[in-house]
Amino acid sequence: MKARGFEVVSNYVGKGVHIPERKTSGSSGYDLEAAKDTVIRPHDVTSVYTGLKAYMQKDEYLMISIRSSLAFKKGLILVNGPGIIDSDYYNNEDNEGHIMVGLYNTSDKPVPIKKGDRIAQGIFMKYLTCDDDCSEGKRVGGIGSTGK
Template sequence: MRQRGFELVSAYERSGIALPERKTACSAGYDLAAAVAEELPPGKLALIPTGLKAYMETDEFLGIHIRSSLAIKRGVSLANSQGIIDADYYNNPDNEGHIFIAVRNDSDSPVRIERGERIAQGIFYKYLTADHDTEPAGQRAGGFGSTGR
């Protein structure tokens, strides 16, 4: 029985992208790489495609964190500090659950992200709900921002 993991979105199935891996036995995160090369001008934002989607249990989410080497050595941060991929983002009708990494170049120079370069880490988390929480009746109908504006 599948519980959590990664798959390629259909548009990237023949692209040669590898599924994320942990690099050491004690690594919490799965390294996520850029599916395309991207030039980040100083002070600008970009959505970098990974070619990946993630499946997980309904009481879990995938946290997206910038790789420290990218942040410290090159001045790139996540635009939203931490990304959260909900379980129902998987296979949504808008974009199949394609994970994009929203980054900002905080440096004074352009930063080139190469295809295949590891840019973020994905960590699977369990979450808790509040007392008297009732499960919402609605279902995700799309990708980015589809749970409310």
């Protein structure tokens, strides 16, 4: 049984998408790369595709954080920072669990993102629930599906 990790979504298999790695033994995050070239226009929100999905245990989530160099040097911020990828997002029927990073450009200049640029970090986290929690709902889609 798989415990936690990353896979390439089917639409990006064979397209040079890299499985994320931690760069040092002390790094908490796995660097996520852009799966294709994207330009983020000034004062605009853009979804940057990673070509990845993440699997994990039911009591875990993947926290997405912006790489500090993008924030400080390029003026990019996460739209929903930090982003949360729930365990049941994996292989959902809408988009197979494709992780997309929503970035906002705070600057007055377009910011090009090249395929392979490291755009975010994914950090696997555990979470707790209330003693009387009895949620038995089931995800039926991708982004925003639990709020329908």
